[in-house]
Amino acid sequence: MTSPIRTERHGDVLVIISDNPPVNALGAAVRSGLDAAIRQGVADASVTAIVIRCDGRTFFAGADITEFGKPMQGPGLGEVIDMTEAADKPVVAAIHGTALGGGCEVALGCHYRVAVPSAKIGVPEVKLGLLPGAGGTQRLPRIAGVALAVQMTALGDPISATRAAEAGLVDRVVGEDSLAADAIAFAKEVAAKRPIPRASERSVQPDPEAIEAFKKAQGRKMRGFDAPAANIACVEKASSGASFAEGIAYERQEFMTLMTGTQSAAQRYMFFAERQAAKINGLPADTRPRPIRKVGVIGAGTMGGGISMNFLQAGIPVTIVETAQEALDRGTGVIRKNYENSAAKGRYTAEKVEGMMGLLTPTLSLDDLAGCDLIIEAIYENMDVKKELFAKLDKIAKPGAILASNTSYLNIDEIAAATSRPEDVVGMHFFSPANVMKLLEVVRGAKTAPDVLATVMALAKPIGKVAVVSGVCPGFIGNRMLSQRGAPANQMLMEGVAPERIDKVLTDFGMPMGVYQMSDLAGVDIGWHRDPTRIESIRDALAAKGRWGQKTGKGFYDYDEKRQPTPSPETRAIIDEFRAKGGHAAKDYSDDEILAGLLYPMVNEGAKILDEGMAQRASDIDTVWIYGYGWPVYRGGPMFWANTVGLDKVVAGLEAQGVAVAPLLRRKAEAGELF
Numbered sequence: 001m002t003s004p005i006r007t008e009r010h011g012d013v014l015v016i017i018s019d020n021p022p023v024n025a026l027g028a029a030v031r032s033g034l035d036a037a038i039r040q041g042v043a044d045a046s047v048t049a050i051v052i053r054c055d056g057r058t059f060f061a062g063a064d065i066t067e068f069g070k071p072m073q074g075p076g077l078g079e080v081i082d083m084t085e086a087a088d089k090p091v092v093a094a095i096h097g098t099a100l101g102g103g104c105e106v107a108l109g110c111h112y113r114v115a116v117p118s119a120k121i122g123v124p125e126v127k128l129g130l131l132p133g134a135g136g137t138q139r140l141p142r143i144a145g146v147a148l149a150v151q152m153t154a155l156g157d158p159i160s161a162t163r164a165a166e167a168g169l170v171d172r173v174v175g176e177d178s179l180a181a182d183a184i185a186f187a188k189e190v191a192a193k194r195p196i197p198r199a200s201e202r203s204v205q206p207d208p209e210a211i212e213a214f215k216k217a218q219g220r221k222m223r224g225f226d227a228p229a230a231n232i233a234c235v236e237k238a239s240s241g242a243s244f245a246e247g248i249a250y251e252r253q254e255f256m257t258l259m260t261g262t263q264s265a266a267q268r269y270m271f272f273a274e275r276q277a278a279k280i281n282g283l284p285a286d287t288r289p290r291p292i293r294k295v296g297v298i299g300a301g302t303m304g305g306g307i308s309m310n311f312l313q314a315g316i317p318v319t320i321v322e323t324a325q326e327a328l329d330r331g332t333g334v335i336r337k338n339y340e341n342s343a344a345k346g347r348y349t350a351e352k353v354e355g356m357m358g359l360l361t362p363t364l365s366l367d368d369l370a371g372c373d374l375i376i377e378a379i380y381e382n383m384d385v386k387k388e389l390f391a392k393l394d395k396i397a398k399p400g401a402i403l404a405s406n407t408s409y410l411n412i413d414e415i416a417a418a419t420s421r422p423e424d425v426v427g428m429h430f431f432s433p434a435n436v437m438k439l440l441e442v443v444r445g446a447k448t449a450p451d452v453l454a455t456v457m458a459l460a461k462p463i464g465k466v467a468v469v470s471g472v473c474p475g476f477i478g479n480r481m482l483s484q485r486g487a488p489a490n491q492m493l494m495e496g497v498a499p500e501r502i503d504k505v506l507t508d509f510g511m512p513m514g515v516y517q518m519s520d521l522a523g524v525d526i527g528w529h530r531d532p533t534r535i536e537s538i539r540d541a542l543a544a545k546g547r548w549g550q551k552t553g554k555g556f557y558d559y560d561e562k563r564q565p566t567p568s569p570e571t572r573a574i575i576d577e578f579r580a581k582g583g584h585a586a587k588d589y590s591d592d593e594i595l596a597g598l599l600y601p602m603v604n605e606g607a608k609i610l611d612e613g614m615a616q617r618a619s620d621i622d623t624v625w626i627y628g629y630g631w632p633v634y635r636g637g638p639m640f641w642a643n644t645v646g647l648d649k650v651v652a653g654l655e656a657q658g659v660a661v662a663p664l665l666r667r668k669a670e671a672g673e674l675f
């Protein structure tokens with residue numbers, strides 16, 4: 001097998017080049033090759049300096065995550081980096097693309113770093129439930145200081161080459177197109193310079209104030225996760241006066257604790273799940289996506305506006321259609337305001353805002369959609385109205401245009417049947433707020449053409465979404481599972497469990513909100529029959545008293561002016577009165593029982609969805625829940641979570657609740673298999 005590492009001589013400089021597509025991950029062959037090449041450079045007296053760079057789209061993007069959990073082959077990354085740093089001649093890292101994780105650690109082990117302006121440098125291990133375990137937590141603060149090291153390790157977001165240069169992480173920002181030559185020139189400049197700067201030989205002052213401020217500002221974001229605190233603790237260790245070797249020993253111990261834990265397993269699983277979701281089963285190999293240069297959106301309400309923003313941000317022109325001028329103006333006004341708010345926070349320049357708004361064409365005429373390559377309908381949920389609209393679009397849209405519906409539960413096949421081109425019809429279910437939530441459920445109709453599906457799936461990435469394919473079934477993957485939570489929650493209310501207790505169990509589990517907080521946000525009156533004298537459920541009883549949720553300042557909870565919820569005595573009384581009428585006995589539930597009662601039926605529904613082929617794979621279901629509903633990523637989505645609970649335990653729990661167990665779930669539990 002040829003090594004992914006090769007070397008070149010440029011005068012006295014040895015250039016070590018990695019070519020390990022797609023992202024130059026530091027797998028065993030790369031580590032062995034690097035190890036040998038650096039040893040060669042050190043041993044060769046005619047070499048005065050060494051450059052390490054990568055071919056392809058990026059500098060090393062980190063350790064090879066697929067190797068984690070398997071026995072280690074070849075030299076460890078930490079050893080290779082230590083050996084690099086110990087070299088008695090300068091070693092220069094030449095960075096382009098993304099120097100991430102282990103890649104950043106390789107660069108920190110080098111004595112100097114040069115980077116192109118577009119390069120990004122970061123340690124995203126925390127997003128995999130880990131920490132930079134090849135000396136990164138000890139070298140980074142020694143070069144960049146505690147405050148930046150804490151921010152970079154505990155949040156995991158990369159920084160730009162310019163920011164890195166300010167922080168001393170990059171010694172020179174070089175030409176975008178001349179990295180190889182500029183790095184060699186730099187290496188020649190520093191070849192004779194002594195002492196050689198080694199990060200491990202530096203010390204760093206503690207900065208407890210910076211750490212406190214960081215924890216205060218980011219505490220909410222990090223809630224529930226183990227890895228951020230471990231990253232911070234390692235950086236603290238580096239600045240505690242402990243020796244470098246002590247710091248490394250501490251880092252290793254913390255790394256191993258995280259690596260063997262469930263959270264990191266879940267987060268690493270999700271890294272691949274998200275990428276796997278983009279792959280569509282059963283597509284002919286020669287399927288080519290259709291070009292999308294112009295998009296039409298019908299409906300300028302919250303959904304239509306949010307959907308449009310995604311495309312405008314990606315530089316794709318959008319024609320947005322409404323039925324009345326006032327609604328159109330309101331919709332475009334909201335888009336502008338959202339962008340201006342982001343600009344005020346420094347996310348965009350005013351120029352960029354104008355650029356995006358310049359791509360938006362508001363209109364009252366559907367005929368203006370004739371030139372669009374993709375038209376997304378985002379009007380209210382009514383089958384007849386949607387069918388009528390699609391029949392009109394059929395006449396207006398150019399041949400080959402994709403006609404998409406943003407429906408969250410209606411039958412795409414029925415909508416497609418209203419056109420003469422059902423093969424061009426597909427579901428694109430965005431989640432609210434559509435410019436923020438990352439999930440896109442792509443609904444594959446019975447007749448959806450392969451290239452239509454491929455186009456929409458490929459479009460997800462440029463518009464910043466994670467797309468998952470769903471078959472046609474009521475509620476698709478996400479809402480179909482969500483609907484299973486309502487009945488057991490209601491049963492618990494009827495047995496005297498307070499709504500806030502049910503919600504707390506879910507938020508303690510890591511969900512962003514509970515059943516009743518969500519209900520108050522959406523509106524308790526949604527689907528209500530509007531007859532205050534007809535009280536057949538707790539919802540009816542609340543709606544009859546005007547407790548419609550956040551919009552009326554009261555629902556399951558009471559709300560203050562800042563929309564902060566507090567448990568409501570009135571709600572309590574309404575529930576008690578309703579329970580008393582039905583003669584329901586009170587029942588005690590432990591927190592674990594509440595959780596199992598709410599989540600096992602969802603897992604059960606997930607198993608049905610999988611068995612029916614409505615989801616391509618269990619990890620797609622997990623991706624839906626992480627990106628569409630805020631399921632805590634450190635628990636890996638409902639199907640992964642069920643594996644960690646034990647499928648036999650889930651089956652037993654469902655039986656105890658009197659829920660019919662999905663055949664696939666039972667088969668897997670009996671066979672000792674996992675999802």
Ligand code: 3H9
Pocket residue numbers: 022023025058061062063064065066077078098100101102103105124125128130131132133134136272275276
């Ligand atoms: C680490 O370094 C631990 C250390 O501290 C050492 C401890 C001892 N490994 O994302 P893309 C695959 S932890 C294996 O679609 P992009 C990916 O699955 C690591 N495979 O491209 C995909 O495969 P496929 C710290 C990897 O351009 C393909 O490459 N580093 C790895 O949108 C293309 O990926 C990170 O966490 C990997 N490390 O984004 C960085 N990375 O084609 C993780 C990618 O079969 N990587 N693949 O689906 C990323 O953030 C993005 O991939 C990157 C490129 C920004 C680099």
